[in-house]
Amino acid sequence: MQKYISLLCIALFFLESCEKKPKNLNDSEGKVQKEVISFAPKVTGRILKIYVTEGESVKKGDTLALLDVPEVSAKIAQAEGAVSAAAAQEQMAKNGATADQLKQLQAKYKGLKEQYDFAQKSFRRASNMYRDSLMSPQAYDEIYAKLQGAKAQYDAVVAELDDVKRGTRFEKVEMAAGQASQAKGALQEAHVAYSERYVIATNDMEIETISLNAGELATAGYALFNGYIPDSTYFRFTVPESEISKYKKGQNIVLQVVYNKENLEGTIVYIKQLTRYADITTPYPDYQLQDAIYEIKVTPKDMNKAKNILVNANVILK
Template sequence: MKNIVLTSLALVSLLALSGCKESKPEREIVGKTKKEVISFAPKITGRILTIKVEEGQTVKVGDTLAILDVPEVSAKIAQAKGATSAANAQVLMAKNGATADQLRQLKAKQKGLQEQFQYAQKSYNRAKNMYRDSLLSPQNYDEYFAKYQGAKAQLDAVNAELHDVVIGTRFEKIEMAQGQQNQARGALQEANVAYSEKYIIATNDMEIETIALNKGELATAGYPLFTGYIPQTSYFRFTIPESKIAKYQKGMTVKMFVNYNKKEFTGKIVAIKQLAKYADITTAFPDYEPEEAIYEIKVVPENQQAAKDILVNSNVTLK
């Protein structure tokens, strides 16, 4: 009899606990307000000369955010300009060929060597006749012959040089000079582009949230100097457990309630994705079983203009 009473009491207790569990109210789904983030970083390293904006300011495309001091770029521009001027002169020299004075000098040189050759030729002919009549020694004959050959070689050389000048510079030399010219122009263009990068220009509208450095500090290339939000890109992010995700479909229209300003918004679900295990706890009030998969839904408000002033990371309740 005692055992029957204990068993009855246990069953009553179990039923009472089950009733309490079933009567537990369902927790509301709370998410966060987000905006698309953008950063601006310099392409070159330089010291910050001026910061033109402040935190909290809204900037437009083309606005100057900061100016860097990059003295090395100015030196590179000077070097590139000098190399370009020299290359341009080389191209002109190659195309124009020899000057009139150079041509006159070569002709005068040709005339002088021609006279020497004629004299050496006459002397060699006389020496040859004398050698045939045994009036000249072999040694002296060889000397006259060597002078004749030397004069002939010098005349041939100046004739070839004059011919090269008359017909103009070789095509290969002109191509080489033009290649050096293009290379110098490319270096100058690169230096000018680097100089323009001293100005950090906004490439997108942005609400500036943080400015990482101050005037006088060194900004390295690629370091995010300005970070902020793209205007009118507000969206709401909610974490939904597997047991409740069936209620929501991509493209569905839902209602949300912003907790801090008591405003209600209507939005459309644009994305549903599963979160990795290490990112499961992404809501302030997790309410799911450990074995459940966790999904994140992204809701974009229908009226972006009305949602633009909502504070980022504020709590939003999904209706």
């Protein structure tokens, strides 16, 4: 008898479950959200100090953390040396050759001219001997090659001396000036990188999480501070396609915060379809199969009343 009573209870339970209407979850329930913002360092460095705590509100321009970046200090020293060298090269190009350099070129010119004259005399003698069959072709070719080498060296020093007398070419001066500007730019870049050892708030923010602690390595671009933009509270609802006709952009609605029962007025600012993976399939029996899902964003009319509501709290439409 007890066995039949148990079976009857189970049958009644399943019958009640089948007759129970599906609960409509998303046409009236939503979440409180705020716009999220993150701050990350632009250079890699070890964290020396963190000046803020989780839950703290910071203002634009506040210092959040200090990093140790010894590599940047080394780059500054290198860039300063490059600037000094480039400035000296630029000045030397503008001034041209010194008196001592000119004397050295003139002495070089005199020595190479003597060698060239001697090579010419030797070649003339060798030519006469070669015509009289007193010199082998190999020896004659060697003397001729020496003449050509002496002539090439002489022509080079003549051109060099002439260039010095005319002064430094305009193109060389411009090239030296460009190298000096490039070195100054590298130094400026190094100084900018060094200033980035301070992580500065670029926005007002309510800090939610701090990802690292002092002593840890913070890489460039890694979100070190995460939080919310103040006065950016909004409400997000997801609604199936079968219910979306109830709502329109610009519509005024009344909603209630679940945890404190506070009523708020809001305005629908947009309605958009969520991506395809959010469409309903059989694991979601409370919606019609293959319903598209839409997101509704509602902004409060009175931000002062909404700004202190906890993020991710439940809200319902009244």
